[in-house]
Amino acid sequence: MKNEQGTILHVDNVTMRFGGVVAVNGANIRLRRGRLAGIIGPNGAGKTTMFNLISGVYTPVEGEIRFKDQAITGKSPDEITHLGISRTFQNIRLFEGLNVYDNVKMAASCRSEYSFLEAILGLPKVWKLEREVASEVEYYLDLVGLSGYEKVWPENLAYGLQRKLEIARALASKPELLLLDEPAAGLNPTEVQELMEIIRHIHKELDITILLIEHHMDMVMSICEELWVMNFGAVIANGDPESVQQDPEVLKAYLGS
């Protein structure tokens, strides 16, 4: 495998402003390939904005973002997805017009190599590729424990299952870097435990890099190998969970001074 220990994501001096508000301020992140890492910080620290910058929802006003040594600053979200970054949302955004199965199939088939014309003419190639995608969908649903829910409409799923479905959908686009925006928000303690197992399992089984934003400290401390702490748009600390926990800047940010 090439460049096993290399850096998959560079965020270099990135700044994002909304009018007068500086949401992200000269932030730097260097994420190594294969890591299971996290971004933590108080509310309004700029964590989700950081995800929106990496996934192309926003374009930074200053700085550069590189993925696999390729500049992705200014690329559109769909281009970035095709390069290998996928994400979930803090406020779950599933497609309510599609059932559980088709939510995942949408993401899995997006790259299917048949054209618009081939699809409407219904050429044999189209149905063959559709069948191939179908088995992938089953795999990802199984991975997050949603087998058996294929025909259910996402809005009828329990909240915890909706979170899992979002993860399955993000995985179906075959990312090398998966961004999880508060995957444990709104889950009860049992569900959080279960989710931690799923994330660990995905990380190992699919051999991908995962970066997550989380408020559940227990979860972050137990599953993340590396952390970035953000406050007022800036990265104030970086390191393994233990050292970050002792960092005076971090204590100040969380406890106030």
Next chain:
Amino acid sequence: MSSYLTSVLIFTGINLIAVLGMFLLMGLTGLLSFGQVGFMAIGAYAAALGYTKFGLPFGIGLLIGIVISLLVGLVIGTVTLKLKNDYFALATYGFSEVIKNVLIYFSSFTGGSMGVFGIPASVTLPLVAVIFLVGLVITRNFKVTKLGRNSLAIRNDELAAQVMGINVFKHKLSVFLLSAVFGSVAGSLLAFATYYIEPNLFDWNRSISLIVIVFFGGINSLTGAVTAGLALTLLPEVLHFGAEWRMVIYTFIIIVTMIFRPTGLFGRWEISGRQMMDWFRNRGQRSAARGRG
């Protein structure tokens, strides 16, 4: 079959072809467009003028209509599809009015508000039926492949759709162009099903009636759109409702649908071969059970 019934069926079939285009655009992709009638006008005039001015046969006129619709659709789509949906609806309304007025203005070529006379009514019911079936298969293929999933994703949440890898603008443009082709073909058939066309045939009311049909049948259901298309085109004809009452009835239908069945009459239900097989099999088992009992 009486010639009256035949002609009613021909017009119903033509309307259904236009409905298919509207179903793709508004039903699956969530793009409310008042511009479908503009493409119908282009198709109708291309076929009609092709015949009366240049002596071109219907098939060639139909193809010319498709090509012009695609070119016009490419320009209109590129300009309007980046707008928010409500502005897109307004812009397409403007487009269909412009087409109508262009047809009136260039009267030396188009006949202006006098219209075009002398078109042979050579469209037959089998021809309309075949074209409708081809359209139906295309629409069905669209719905069950990634195209349909991408459309529904865009309709539901454009940002999430983009983040999941869909080039939203490109997809919308493709759907817009496909629906323009459906409109254009319906228009060409309409011209050759009558002896005479004029710009006011392509009033925006015609777009509205397509919207009502798709909305009534269910924006998620092709079965619903086609059934509603059949019902809402055939019934007024058969029951001899005056055209002046049609809009009142349509308005009433929209209000009642919105209150009692906001997902449309058919919701997400689709007729499928397997379901029908299952139904017949169960029926067989039930009657066999009765026979034993």
